[in-house]
Amino acid sequence: xxxxxxxxxxxxxxxxxxxxxxxxxxxxxxxxxxxxxxxxxxxxxxxxxxxxxxxxxxxxxxxxxxxxxxxxxxxxxxxxxxxxxxxxxxxxxxxxxxxxxxxxxxxxxxxxxxxxxxxxxxxxxxxxxxxxxxxxxxxxxxxxxxxxxxxxxxxxxxxxxxxxxxxxxxxxxxxxxxxxxxxx
Numbered sequence: 001x002x003x004x005x006x007x008x009x010x011x012x013x014x015x016x017x018x019x020x021x022x023x024x025x026x027x028x029x030x031x032x033x034x035x036x037x038x039x040x041x042x043x044x045x046x047x048x049x050x051x052x053x054x055x056x057x058x059x060x061x062x063x064x065x066x067x068x069x070x071x072x073x074x075x076x077x078x079x080x081x082x083x084x085x086x087x088x089x090x091x092x093x094x095x096x097x098x099x100x101x102x103x104x105x106x107x108x109x110x111x112x113x114x115x116x117x118x119x120x121x122x123x124x125x126x127x128x129x130x131x132x133x134x135x136x137x138x139x140x141x142x143x144x145x146x147x148x149x150x151x152x153x154x155x156x157x158x159x160x161x162x163x164x165x166x167x168x169x170x171x172x173x174x175x176x177x178x179x180x181x182x183x184x
Contacts, residue, residue: 042127049124065176072169076162083149084162090142091163092170096135107131 037045047057062070076088096105103109111128114120122129149155 037126039127042130045126046124046128049120049126063176063180065179066173069169069173069176072172073166076165076169080162080165081158083146083155084158084165086142086146086162087159088162088166090139090146091166093135093139093142095170096131097139098132099136100139105132105135107135 044054044057073088077085080088094100096107098105098108104112107128111122111125111132114125114128115122146159150159
């Protein structure tokens with residue numbers, strides 16, 4: 001179901017706040033001090049820990065089921081009101097946050113599996129190590145942007161619909177990843 005954005009704040013204020021947060025995130029994509037490099041370099045460095053080359057990474061085509069899930073998130077971003085979109089992506093960051101998920105978020109659990117089951121040295125997991133910390137920051141930052149706008153029942157409903165839609169897409173994404181991994 002599609003709703004209009006809440007009118008409790010001006011569009012200019014929402015755009016301004018969002019742009020400031022995007023600029024901060026973009027600066028970390030360009031250079032995340034925790035990893036000493038940009039996002040792509042960290043991911044490539046980690047891929048090398050698995051024996052992949054730069055050409056392997058750049059030439060890899062995502063499986064169609066995974067691409068379809070990504071299109072699901074793009075659909076949310078394109079069709080939901082801004083508050084629903086923000087909570088849709090906050091929902092993903094919540095499930096990644098060590099501060100929220102007992103036993104650790106997905107990035108931490110993934111890292112532990114790579115170390116304990118695949119035998120990859122923790123220090124070689126450049127991107128995952130950064131994400132273990134960054135995922136906590138992302139969840140907190142997005143939550144801080146959402147809270148001031150949950151002012152009435154309409155906003156609550158809009159936010160919950162965004163989160164619910166995102167979790168449905170996330171379930172499809174996880175199933176697609178599982179299907180892909182079974183074929184390896």
